[in-house]
Amino acid sequence: MSQIPVKDVTPEKEVVSLYAEREHIYVKFYRGIFKNLRIISSALMLVAFYGASWLQYDGRQAIHFDLPGRQFHIFGQTFWPQDFMLLSWLLIILAFTLFFVTVFAGRLWCGYACPQFVWTWFFMWAERIAEGDRNARMKRDKQPMSAEKFMRKAAKHTIWIIIAVTTSVAFMGYFTPIRELIPNILVLDLGPWESWWLAFFAVATYGNAGWLREQVCIYMCPYARFQSVMFDQDTLIISYDEKRGESRGSRKRDADYKAEGLGDCIDCGHCVQVCPVGIDIRDGLQYECVACGACVDACDDIMERMGYEKGLVRYTTEHELEGRKTHLIRPRLVGYLVALLAMVSAFSYVLLTRTPLEVDTIRGRGELYTTASNGDIRNTYSVKIANKSQQDMTYTISFEGLEYAELVGATEVRVEAGELYDHTIFIQVDPRALERPNYEIEFEVTAVNDESISATSESRFIGPTP
Structure with a gap:
């Protein structure tokens, strides 16, 4: 009886390194319709980024993120830390927008609108201007250093540094008014934090768009990792x-x-x-x-x-x-769209009905109540009025919930734009009018020149037991 031949199929051991050395990518110049579309989208983004900080609205910078003052000013609207929920909503809306676009059109965001890639193309354009196209760069990089090679490299890095610095200045212009920032830079009159962030963003732009480039997209960007599960x-x-x-x-x-x-x-x-x-x-x-x-x-x-x-x-x-029909309408896409429309509608409603006024009332904590010289029962309140508009406003203070009581103190106050004003006021009532020791009351603060601007705050009036 012949034996069955035996063959060793154990695979050969192969050592695989966890570190892959980067291969420099020399991108060739080309023309085409999709390149033109990308140039248009990139140009619009660059113009918006560099130009938006110069826009003026109602006598001030239209978009200003005032971190020291803890206020965001966007086209006449002022957002305070109390409005953080709106920012959360906005981020969720942007996330669902990205999910919807990804399910429908793949990674078009990356190729046409992602800031990392827009600036990478910008830097590659500068590289081609200074060093020539792909073949010329490859040939020159293999040659030893020469005067021409040095001058071309120096020209490239000079353009890169100019782009990086202008990007940093434009970005910082959203946090420090751009019309103040640039003169301060020219006369070297910058604070330590401004200097630090200007340098940081310039170096980050130079490094990300000039050196890291596609490495950010491949290894550092989380979207590249999870986007495939939405396909x-x-x-x-x-x-x-x-x-x-x-x-x-x-x-x-x-x-x-x-x-x-x-x-x-x-x-x-x-x-x-x-x-x-x-x-x-x-x-x-x-x-x-x-x-x-x-x-x-x-x-x-x-x-x-x-x-x-x-x-x-x-x-x-x-x-x-595969020769099959492509379905534009599908459950997951519809789900993202419905969720997105619902969130945008709710966000728009809250934003449009938002009042540029916020009121908070804190009842005096020293004593439950005091007795005035005429025998009336008095409670002390601290009414905090936040003027979220960009104009100085005059407000009137009133209350309801306790009959026969009156306000003692100034009932009309003027609050500057963006100011949080703390106003002390009293409610006083004859003890014979009190039927119980505890009343729920509501303060109302209304703008004098616009009654639609109004806000309320609840509190309590405490008196003796009848």
Whole structure:
């Protein structure tokens, strides 16, 4: 009886390093419709970022985050720490917006609107201006240092530093009024904290957009890690049409490549050379892909030159690649949309009905009550009035809940814009009018020139037992 042959199939041991050395990415210059769209979206973001701090509204900076004063001023609206709930709502709304966009259109946010990538493209543009296109940079980096190489490197880093510093100044201009900040910088009249944050944001911008670049997107950004769980087979992605493109191979423009068993992909590598994160889209969907469309533009350009149909690499869905119908309306997308609309509606209602006035009343804690010289029972109250508007206001103070009682003290007060005013006032009543020792009362503070601006605060009046 012959023996069954035995074969050792134990896999060979392979040492895998947890640290992958970074390979420098030389991005090739290209043109295309998606690049133009990205230029437009990036330009709008840059103009908004650099220009919004210069806008004036009602005689003051339109957007000013006054951290020392604990106030945010946004187009005539002043937000205080008590309005922190609105900020929480806004962050939740932005998160659900990102979820909705991701389920529907993949990582379009990353490729067209993420600040990290907008500034990275900005820095890469400066790099190309100073050092030339991809091949020139690669060739020059392999050469020893020369006068030309030094001058080009110096020019690049000078432009980077200028962009980083202007970015830092523009960002700080939202916290220190920009019209005060720039003159103070020019005469070197800055406080230690302003100097620190200006330097920090300049270095952070220079490092993130100039040096780290795609490393932030691949390793540091949490969105890159969890966005894939929100994808489904109907989510818009960038993909290579493997059925149409394989087998790959070079050929002449007019050659009958199909007779040679080749697909439409000529294996030119342009889709890899233009990718800002250095991936090969032909390897399939990868979490590093930021959906910027660079590979789509590059491939379409090659297809046009070869006389082939465009779209070998394109924005598509998994269902479309499989020849199935793409479903625009699906449960998870509808769920995100409904939740988003509900939150936006509630947030808008609260914001539009928000009163630029807040009142809090603290009853005097020294004694339950005092007796006036005429025998009346008196309670002391501290009425705290927060004027959240950007104008000085005059308010009247009234109360209800205790008959035959009167306010003693100034019932009309003037509060400056953004001020928290503490006003002491008394309620006094004849003891014979008291039917019980404890009454719920309500103070009302109303603007003199606009009765729609009004706020109330509850308190108690305490007297002797009848």
